[in-house]
Amino acid sequence: MPSSSPSTSSMSRRRFLTATGAVSLGAALSACSDDSGSGGSSASAKPVGQADIDKAMKTPTELTFWTWVPDIAQEIALFEKKYPAIKVKVVNAGQGVQHYTKLRTALKAGTGAPDLAQIEYQAVPTYTITDSLLDLRPYGASALKDQFVDWTWAQVSGPDGQIWAIPQDTGPMGMLYRKDIFDEHGIQVPKTWHEFAAAARKLHKADPDVYLTNLAANEPAAWHGLLWQAGAKPYAASGESTLAISVDDAVSGKLAAYWGGLAKEGVISTDPDFTDGWYAGFNKGKYATWLTAAWGPAFLSGSAKATAGNWRAAPLPQWDAAKPVSGNWGGSTTAVIKSTKNPIAAAMFAQFLNSDPASAKMFATKQFFFPATKSLLADPSFTGDALDFYGGQKVNQVFADISDTVSTSFQWPPFLDQVATDWTETVGKSLADRADTVAALGTWQSRITTYAKNQGFTVKGA
Amino acid sequence: MTTVASPRARKRVRRGAAGPLFVAPFLVLFLLLFLAPLGYAAYLSLFQQRLIGGTVFVGLDNYVTALKDPLLLHGVGRVALFFLIQVPLMLVLALLFALALDSGLLRLARVIRLGIFVPYAVPSVVATLMWGYLYGPDFGPFAQLTRELDLPAPQFLSEGWMLGSLANIVTWEFVGYNMIILYAALRTIPHDLYEAAAMDGAGAWRIAWSIKLPALRPALLLTLLFSVIGSFQLFNEPNLLMKIAPEVISSSYTANLYAYTLAFTGNQLNYAATVSFLLGLVIVIASYAVLLTANRRRTP
Numbered sequence: 106m107p108s109s110s111p112s113t114s115s116m117s118r119r120r121f122l123t124a125t126g127a128v129s130l131g132a133a134l135s136a137c138s139d140d141s142g143s144g145g146s147s148a149s150a151k152p153v154g155q156a157d158i159d160k161a162m163k164t165p166t167e168l169t170f171w172t173w174v175p176d177i178a179q180e181i182a183l184f185e186k187k188y189p190a191i192k193v194k195v196v197n198a199g200q201g202v203q204h205y206t207k208l209r210t211a212l213k214a215g216t217g218a219p220d221l222a223q224i225e226y227q228a229v230p231t232y233t234i235t236d237s238l239l240d241l242r243p244y245g246a247s248a249l250k251d252q253f254v255d256w257t258w259a260q261v262s263g264p265d266g267q268i269w270a271i272p273q274d275t276g277p278m279g280m281l282y283r284k285d286i287f288d289e290h291g292i293q294v295p296k297t298w299h300e301f302a303a304a305a306r307k308l309h310k311a312d313p314d315v316y317l318t319n320l321a322a323n324e325p326a327a328w329h330g331l332l333w334q335a336g337a338k339p340y341a342a343s344g345e346s347t348l349a350i351s352v353d354d355a356v357s358g359k360l361a362a363y364w365g366g367l368a369k370e371g372v373i374s375t376d377p378d379f380t381d382g383w384y385a386g387f388n389k390g391k392y393a394t395w396l397t398a399a400w401g402p403a404f405l406s407g408s409a410k411a412t413a414g415n416w417r418a419a420p421l422p423q424w425d426a427a428k429p430v431s432g433n434w435g436g437s438t439t440a441v442i443k444s445t446k447n448p449i450a451a452a453m454f455a456q457f458l459n460s461d462p463a464s465a466k467m468f469a470t471k472q473f474f475f476p477a478t479k480s481l482l483a484d485p486s487f488t489g490d491a492l493d494f495y496g497g498q499k500v501n502q503v504f505a506d507i508s509d510t511v512s513t514s515f516q517w518p519p520f521l522d523q524v525a526t527d528w529t530e531t532v533g534k535s536l537a538d539r540a541d542t543v544a545a546l547g548t549w550q551s552r553i554t555t556y557a558k559n560q561g562f563t564v565k566g567a
Numbered sequence: 568m569t570t571v572a573s574p575r576a577r578k579r580v581r582r583g584a585a586g587p588l589f590v591a592p593f594l595v596l597f598l599l600l601f602l603a604p605l606g607y608a609a610y611l612s613l614f615q616q617r618l619i620g621g622t623v624f625v626g627l628d629n630y631v632t633a634l635k636d637p638l639l640l641h642g643v644g645r646v647a648l649f650f651l652i653q654v655p656l657m658l659v660l661a662l663l664f665a666l667a668l669d670s671g672l673l674r675l676a677r678v679i680r681l682g683i684f685v686p687y688a689v690p691s692v693v694a695t696l697m698w699g700y701l702y703g704p705d706f707g708p709f710a711q712l713t714r715e716l717d718l719p720a721p722q723f724l725s726e727g728w729m730l731g732s733l734a735n736i737v738t739w740e741f742v743g744y745n746m747i748i749l750y751a752a753l754r755t756i757p758h759d760l761y762e763a764a765a766m767d768g769a770g771a772w773r774i775a776w777s778i779k780l781p782a783l784r785p786a787l788l789l790t791l792l793f794s795v796i797g798s799f800q801l802f803n804e805p806n807l808l809m810k811i812a813p814e815v816i817s818s819s820y821t822a823n824l825y826a827y828t829l830a831f832t833g834n835q836l837n838y839a840a841t842v843s844f845l846l847g848l849v850i851v852i853a854s855y856a857v858l859l860t861a862n863r864r865r866t867p
Contacts, residue, residue: 202831202832206831209834234618322813322814323810323813346619375814376705377810377811377812379810380811381699381700381706381811382703382704382705382706382811385705385706386705389706391705519618520618520833520834522831522833522834523832523833523834526818526828526832526833529813530818533813533814534814534817536814537813537814538814556833559617559835560618560619561617561618561620562619
């Protein structure tokens with residue numbers, strides 16, 4: 106992963122965007138997991154015979170695949186080389202929200218939907234509630250379980266064991282920090298959030314132009330990653346239409362009091378991310394850390410060139426230093442749309458694309474995706490890459506270790522778009538305005554609850 | 568027409584048949600692309616689709632909800648305020664520029680005319696991105712300049728300033744457009760009027776006030792109507808500035824933005840259709856109010 110190549114910058118920005126469609130998140134439908142989809146799928150869980158698979162893979166077929174992964178033709182070429190009868194047509198239907206809006210429209214119209222689509226982890230439930238995804242178990246997907254990192258597999262699994270998609274890339278969260286700024290002010294790399302808060306105060310006092318970190322007030326995806334790390338279970342579905350929402354429980358309250366407090370003191374900044382000002386902030390040394398995901402290192406090295414060599418990577422600070430944990434921010438899967446006329450070929454393609462060693466490795470080396478397979482995360486040629494931007498540190502190794510500590514039980518709400526917008530207008534706004542973030546959690550909770558009830562859900566724990 | 572002689576009566580019949588034919592292409596497109604979607608939106612606004620429970624007919628319930636929806640009311644109120652501040656400012660500027668250009672006293676008139684008009688040729692998305700950069704509180708040029716002078720940086724993107732900052736962008740974009748309309752209207756005024764006025768001893772100011780301004784009334788009314796519609800549909804600028812000032816611009820900052828958010832974030836297409844319809848109604852009422860006021864002032 107030689108990040109010195111000239112294409113890295115634009116490549117990494119695009120790949121970052123891939124990972125973070127997460128940010129505003131596509132889709133607004135769906136119940137948390139168990140739903141109308143499960144009834145039909147258990148009936149269709151009978152394995153498809155090898156003879157049928159062989160026959161389908163030799164029949165000339167064209168598959169349509171909606172994805173916004175840049176240059177995915179190189180991975181597809183590997184598949185087409187192995188199965189010359191199958192041609193894969195890539196359609197870029199936009200990124201994140203745009204992509205999901207179009208997909209939803211096509212599904213609703215009953216025509217024009219692709220055979221396969223890129224779907225981020227948090228959007229999977231959106232499409233299972235409408236029964237739009239094909240359970241991949243009959244096509245041998247169960248055999249792949251052990252190849253993928255446990256939490257990614259949990260994210261694509263249904264309540265009755267359905268396999269709704271194949272993981273493609275991930276974003277376990279860590280901390281990138283400016284070693285030079287830390288050294289200058291005698292700050293140790295914080296191991297706990299307690300140390301982190303103390304460092305934030307110390308640093309800002311020593312240099313009022315510098316903040317220890319920037320918690321973007323428009324980034325619900327990062328907040329969810331931090332919730333995930335803190336062990337929160339903000340959303341839980343049970344049965345057809347019952348939903349528990351607890352974004353203002355004790356764990357969330359702890360997080361809100363912590364970050365709201367730091368923002369109120371003015372020792373962290375809350376600038377919106379992925380804006381001109383934010384890029385300039387990195388290049389001019391306004392932020393001494395970035396709490397980000399595993400796609401962050403490649404992205405930053407393309408976006409903050411002025412600071413090359415000064416950055417290092419470390420795990421997130423911990424609530425309990427004895428039990429290091431992390432959350433995830435971003436990453437995608439490949440799913441087969443249930444209406445496909447070529448379920449076998451499509452299912453085989455989804456599996457090949459993400460589990461074939463050569464194809465999976467290509468995602469890591471060409472698109473700079475952070476892998477979802479255990480073998481790549483243990484592959485010295487991936488983890489051993491020493492990056493100049495990080496002073497020769499083996500950054501992939503740091504994040505590979507973090508990936509092992511991501512909890513497997515985090516669930517996504519059935520209408521993440523709404524949840525994300527409401528977060529920005531309540532919790533995010535309170536951070537930016539230096540207002541009461543804990544009170545804002547309550548507003549967030551009640552806005553989501555109202556929405557859920559309007560959508561016909563029975564809401565528990567509100 | 569009524570004086571056409573009888574031998575031409577046959578021709579008149581043919582002409583009568585030709586009229587609808589000529590109008591047909593427009594009518595067909597108007598029906599297909601305008602009235603049909605409008606009808607469909609009206610139809611949609613009478614239903615409610617839920618994730619759980621499917622679609623139900625709710626009659627006018629959506630309208631009842633919308634009329635009591637504080638987010639919608641605030642959004643409409645905000646664009647109304649925007650209209651009251653921004654439009655007079657923009658039209659007065661456009662008028663001044665048009666009169667100055669028409670006076671023939673300016674050097675480099677064509678260059679100036681083009682210069683004022685060029686912003687209109689810049690897509691509003693690009694314009695907003697550019698102004699968003701200029702407004703930047705940390706690294707924007709204004710902020711850097713004031714910092715050099717040890718002054719506090721202007722908070723263009725703060726809650727109190729935002730409407731003014733938006734008004735500035737929209738004014739920058741549309742002054743030239745309105746100026747061109749007014750300038751074109753000025754060019755149609757017959758020159759003999761000026762000559763006659765000059766004979767009667769009127770100066771440049773007197774001519775502007777007593778001849779040019781009254782002659783501009785229809786053009787001014789036109790620009791005002793366009794501005795009513797433009798203001799109430801304010802969307803691109805706040806939608807883009809939302810990314811750099813998320814704590815100030817909410818997803819319901821303007822009524823149009825609210826309808827968009829309802830449809831594409833909340834997936835509440837039916838309610839979005841309702842909100843759009845009500846917004847359309849507000850625009851119709853505001854436009855009529857402008858027309859009536861203008862006409863009443865003319866009659867006495």
